[in-house]
Amino acid sequence: MSDDTKVETTEAPAGMAALETLTESPVAEAAAAPVEPKIDNLGRSYATGRRKDAAARVWVKRGTGQMKINGKNVTEYFARPVLQMILAQPFEAAERVGEFDVVATVRGGGLSGQAGAVRHGISRALTHFEPGLRPALKAGGFLTRDPRVVERKKYGKAKARRSFQFSKR
Numbered sequence: 127m128s129d130d131t132k133v134e135t136t137e138a139p140a141g142m143a144a145l146e147t148l149t150e151s152p153v154a155e156a157a158a159a160p161v162e163p164k165i166d167n168l169g170r171s172y173a174t175g176r177r178k179d180a181a182a183r184v185w186v187k188r189g190t191g192q193m194k195i196n197g198k199n200v201t202e203y204f205a206r207p208v209l210q211m212i213l214a215q216p217f218e219a220a221e222r223v224g225e226f227d228v229v230a231t232v233r234g235g236g237l238s239g240q241a242g243a244v245r246h247g248i249s250r251a252l253t254h255f256e257p258g259l260r261p262a263l264k265a266g267g268f269l270t271r272d273p274r275v276v277e278r279k280k281y282g283k284a285k286a287r288r289s290f291q292f293s294k295r
Contacts, residue, residue: 161257171255175247180235184247189227209241216249219266220259
């Protein structure tokens with residue numbers, strides 16, 4: 127081998143130093159900074175939840191695990207056990223069953239969409255109350271708004287995709 131085929135590798139450490147300065151930027155420090163809880167003067171945390179056509183306003187505060195939906199007890203408003211289970215999911219994922227009282231007003235849509243909207247609102251309100259719960263709720267998928275909505279009806283069709291009955295003769 128000749129001496130002119132040697133390549134100097136002095137640029138690799140300079141590149142690494144540039145990467146280290148990027149990781150020490152204020153943007154990275156802001157992302158790692160602890161998030162302050164958003165609690166009002168009554169000790170409540172507020173969030174909005176949405177699902178299909180339903181929108182729920184949810185207030186969460188420390189308590190004994192009572193839930194009021196539109197002024198009614200949760201077992202009255204959501205009589206089906208499946209819907210009650212949907213509302214309990216964020217508390218089970220965060221391991222906070224029976225520690226919070228929930229007051230919610232929900233409008234629009236049907237019962238299933240309303241239950242999903244209240245669950246979404248509870249999850250967001252819990253992250254406002256205790257920001258440390260965010261990873262557990264995010265892993266369960268409770269913080270993501272479900273984007274699925276009813277498909278619109280098209281002209282020339284009976285419903286969104288259903289055609290009218292075809293008669294050959």
